Amino acid sequence: MAFIISSKEFLVAEGSKVRGAVLRKGDTSLAEVVLISTSNKTAKAGVDYDRLEKEIKFLPGERQVDFDIQTHRNNQPDFQKEFTVQLIRIPQTHFGYAGQLENPSLAVVKILDMDT
Numbered sequence: 001m002a003f004i005i006s007s008k009e010f011l012v013a014e015g016s017k018v019r020g021a022v023l024r025k026g027d028t029s030l031a032e033v034v035l036i037s038t039s040n041k042t043a044k045a046g047v048d049y050d051r052l053e054k055e056i057k058f059l060p061g062e063r064q065v066d067f068d069i070q071t072h073r074n075n076q077p078d079f080q081k082e083f084t085v086q087l088i089r090i091p092q093t094h095f096g097y098a099g100q101l102e103n104p105s106l107a108v109v110k111i112l113d114m115d116t
Contacts, residue, residue, distance in 0.1 A: 015073035
């Protein structure tokens with residue numbers, strides 16, 4: 001089984017939500033968990049967007065789990081800002097097997113400035 005992010009790039013207007021998904025390929029018969037996290041590039045967590053770091057839990061049979069990340073409007077003209085969303089690891093199951101990350105496991109989020 002493998003996990004991917006639904007897109008390698010997201011474009012969003014500042015003040016809007018990024019809407020994406022983590023997809024599971026292969027065997028879906030067991031419950032599984034993958035960790036997802038955001039990282040700063042030119043955009044800063046807490047200022048330009050809400051930081052995300054959590055477990056994405058798949059129930060048996062589930063192939064997709066959605067996630068949202070809120071961006072913030074600052075009412076000042078500035079350049080496009082970016083941050084990343086990344087699948088960071090898959091915890092090992094009690095059976096000793098863990099799925100793998102496949103590309104894209106990292107996505108760039110581009111926040112489009114609405115004040116220029």
